[in-house]
Amino acid sequence: MATETNDLPNLFEKYLNKNSIFTNRKFIQTTYIPEKLFHRDEQINTIAGVLAPCLKQEKPSNLFVYGKTGTGKTATLLHITDNLQKIATQRNIPLKVCYINCKLKRVADTEYRLLAQLVKDMGKEVPSTGLPTDDIYTFFFKLLEQQQGLVLLVLDEIDQLVKKAGDEILYNLTRMNSELKHAQISLIGISNDPRFAEQIDPRVKSSLGEEEIMFPPYNALQIQTILRERAAVAMKPDGIGEGVIEKCSAYAAREHGDARRALELLRVAAELAERANASQVTIAHLDLAEKKQEKDKMTELITTQPKQYQVVLLAIFQLGIKESENIFTGEAYELYKTLCPSSGLRPITQRRFSDIMNELDMLGLINAKVISKGRHGRTREIALATTKSLTENLEILLKESLGV
DNA sequence: CGAGATTCATGTGAAGTATACCTTTAGGCTTAA
């Protein structure tokens, strides 16, 4: 690098003059929802049909949407509700859409927090703790009555919420309708797990599952069209090299047709290409991006975990690096206990440790499976979810973050 | 040799505890009439 490291004006100047691969970066971000969604016409029509009564001020059926990650559930729903909302405001029809992702830790993963979040969505604040849940219900209830009209509650990753906090919430929410005079609520549940419906209380299921819609995974060709469409608006026409889109789709199709993953991969590849001053995204960039993406995802996930969780992870990682054989709860816990003092934490009980491992498993940070070793008892068999070199990187990251 | 009993190491459910945070209440102080 010829540039002086602290020659910032020059550096920014160069950046501005540089020929960017992107024309408009925002179109390829996963938060962006395009005007037109491909290969989802059938689902869009059904959902729109279910929700249409909103516009006549009638309560639409509750809706349950399921399909694997990256099959466009959230995008489709938001796309439809956005349009619905627009038309509603145009014609002065009272309609409010609340979208809440139940997976977000410490945001909406319990009954209380979900309600608090709903209240916040309606424009009011409520304390983060201290009040009885019933109070929040009545508060929310009053808000609804004031709202006067239909409220669509979109609960994303609803399976996570129910797993943690039970299905009573859903029951309570659906029951509110019979007591509301000037407002009505409709629930829209989104789940990654198709078996979720079987696990919940039949009463809840019958009311939540008034309509069910399945999102099948995309195949490689479908992902290609999606990528092309996005790339056309987000990047320069000649910004993408031969075969890149194809390979990108193939990656994603292998991962159960996850379109979000494909988009992210393409974006990261393009960013890498740009940073390397390349004029085109090549397959080499794509391969780099795949590695980087995985690392970034894990890093993000890890750094947002509470400290205790991080130490638990550190213990598991260290064991995983040292010995490639399978790790069991006992040894992990022993190591964890020795690790605690150095980061200034009081060790947690094994009971809690077990729960935390379960949560880490659900987050995909580790793979833990309960097995019976016969005479030698029952335990979890823990395997790392990442390659060895990545694990080593993450271990260092954890150590830094814990100040060890 | 095989069927059933035993055993181990930890999973897992229920109930209790600690902590952090909230509202309400009561007292004390200030202020203004």
Place this chain on the structure above:
DNA sequence: AAGCCTAAAGGTATACTTCACATGAATCTCGTA
């Protein structure tokens, strides 16, 4: 007397602990061939 501030009291959700029981296949036991 009314108004305002503060501290104590009383209440809640959540993370964690404690207690107690559940699990499930490798291993042991013992009767039988």
